[in-house]
Amino acid sequence: MVRLLRSDPPNSNPRIEAVLPNAALPGGEIEVRGANLGATGLLRPLSAIGGATAPVLLTRGNRLIVRVPEATQQTTRLEVFRNGSRSNQVDVHVARLLAENVHAVASPAVNSAGEIFVTFSGSRGQQTPVSVFKIDPDGEMHVLLSGLINATGLAIDAYGYLYVSSRQEGTVHRVSPEGAAAIYAEGMGVATGLAFDVGQNLYVGDRSGTIFKIARDRQTFVFATLEPSVAAYHMAFGPDGGLFVTGPTTSSFDCVHRIDPDGSTSVYYRGLGRPQGIAVDIAGNLYVAASLRGRRGIIRITPEKEASVALAGNGLVGIAFAPGGTAILTTSNAVYHCDLGIEGFEFA
Numbered sequence: 001m002v003r004l005l006r007s008d009p010p011n012s013n014p015r016i017e018a019v020l021p022n023a024a025l026p027g028g029e030i031e032v033r034g035a036n037l038g039a040t041g042l043l044r045p046l047s048a049i050g051g052a053t054a055p056v057l058l059t060r061g062n063r064l065i066v067r068v069p070e071a072t073q074q075t076t077r078l079e080v081f082r083n084g085s086r087s088n089q090v091d092v093h094v095a096r097l098l099a100e101n102v103h104a105v106a107s108p109a110v111n112s113a114g115e116i117f118v119t120f121s122g123s124r125g126q127q128t129p130v131s132v133f134k135i136d137p138d139g140e141m142h143v144l145l146s147g148l149i150n151a152t153g154l155a156i157d158a159y160g161y162l163y164v165s166s167r168q169e170g171t172v173h174r175v176s177p178e179g180a181a182a183i184y185a186e187g188m189g190v191a192t193g194l195a196f197d198v199g200q201n202l203y204v205g206d207r208s209g210t211i212f213k214i215a216r217d218r219q220t221f222v223f224a225t226l227e228p229s230v231a232a233y234h235m236a237f238g239p240d241g242g243l244f245v246t247g248p249t250t251s252s253f254d255c256v257h258r259i260d261p262d263g264s265t266s267v268y269y270r271g272l273g274r275p276q277g278i279a280v281d282i283a284g285n286l287y288v289a290a291s292l293r294g295r296r297g298i299i300r301i302t303p304e305k306e307a308s309v310a311l312a313g314n315g316l317v318g319i320a321f322a323p324g325g326t327a328i329l330t331t332s333n334a335v336y337h338c339d340l341g342i343e344g345f346e347f348a
Contacts (some may be wrong), residue, residue: 012036014080014087015047021297023093023338024068025313027331028297029057030092032064032080040083049092050076068312070092075339091280095313095329095338099141102133104330106193106234107277107289107318109154109162113137113321117144118164118335119151125168126150132164132175135335144179152232155194155202158347165191165204167232172204172214192232195243197261198347203243205233211245212260224263234318236278236286239345244268244286246275256288256301269301277318277330280345287327287342289316298329311338320344 017034024030030275037045038061049056058065064080072094080087086155114137130146130318135141147153150168157163162175167190174184189206196202202214203223211233213223226233229247234326236244243259254275258268273291280286286301292309298319300310311327318330321344322337329336 004016007325013085014082016078016080016087016274017080019090021309021312023092023095023311023315023340024297025095025311026068026070026097026340027314027338028068028073028312029295030066030068030312032066034061034087035062036082037062037064037080040131043083045080045082047078047080049078049094049286050074054078058166060216068092093338095311095327097334098139098328098337099133099135099335100333102330102333102335103128104317104332104335106153106232106330107279108320108328108330108335109163110158110320110328111160112158112323116320116322116328116335117154118330119154119164121151122149124150132162142254144208145181148173152192153194153205153234155196157196157202159199163194163202165194167192167207169186170206182336185218185220187214192229193235193245195235195237196347197243198236198241201238203235205235205245205247207232207247211235211243218301224265226257226265231276234241234276234278236280237347238280238286239284239344240281243279244278246272246278246288246290248274248276254290256286256341269305269307271307272299275299276316277320279321279327281321282343282345284345287319289318289329298327310311311340315343 020031052069057069077089103121105121116135120130131151132145134144152167153165170188172185175181182313191203204212207229209228211224233247245257255270256268275290277289284303298311315331325341
């Protein structure tokens with residue numbers, strides 16, 4: 001005897017009530033919630049995004065898991081087809097590819113003009129032909145800096161200068177808008193993440209366990225100590241002056257640390273898989289490239305410590321916000337942008 005799949009009545013029209021999250025990289029997996037989304041007999045429903053078939057990975061009466069087609073690169077509409085019936089359409093924001101052939105190991109940096117900076121970091125000790133690229137708002141890519149081994153973390157000061165760490169050399173370089181570079185600090189250990197506070201003090205994450213504070217007169221202090229990371233520290237300041245730090249370890253249940261202005265540390269949120277690049281919006285929400293309960297992408301953590309997937313996607317290592325509410329996203333070898341309508345936080 002053949003046992004049919006449990007299914008909804010075949011004459012029920014599918015209905016979409018929500019898409020979670022409603023933003024994704026091409027290839028990301030999103031959840032569709034609604035009614036009459038189950039199989040009819042042995043036939044699964046079909047889904048399309050922007051007219052392209054979107055593979056259905058899981059189907060239940062009130063939910064689907066759908067993979068965004070690789071060729072989809074714009075804000076577009078999702079719909080479901082079932083037994084000859086068509087659902088309503090719902091907007092999905094799909095990230096658009098900006099650049100390839102980079103090697104990012106952390107978040108990009110974005111200046112007030114919307115120019116994007118991203119590294120070509122290379123493997124340990126590798127001398128790459130380019131250290132940092134600049135991408136114009138129209139997507140044109142230029143070489144900004146060469147000669148720095150293992151460019152890692154990026155940050156921009158209030159005057160438009162770019163700061164770049166080298167995890168190989170333990171240095172931080174200051175780069176002018178024209179690309180002239182000079183060493184700003186040395187002896188930073190395995191220098192990774194960078195961030196500026198409201199007073200334009202620079203913080204440098206040595207992934208072996210130290211957060212350094214470099215004052216404007218370049219006096220250097222040990223600001224805080226944390227558990228060492230197997231990869232890097234990633235850092236961002238929030239509106240209340242707290243410094244948020246991620247640093248993946250061998251655990252699959254990692255945390256976001258918060259460091260108060262006096263240097264005291266605490267666990268802000270625990271439960272992320274391999275948390276990496278981090279950004280903050282003006283409301284104090286954190287956005288972390290990580291996985292949450294097995295779902296990979298950009299995870300939003302509210303001030304109330306509630307976490308959810310804000311953007312679905314695999315291989316993400318960093319995020320930064322550009323003027324106009326656009327998120328700039330990095331994987332290890334590509335840069336994307338997606339209109340999320342989120343205003344990022346930065347000190348004036």
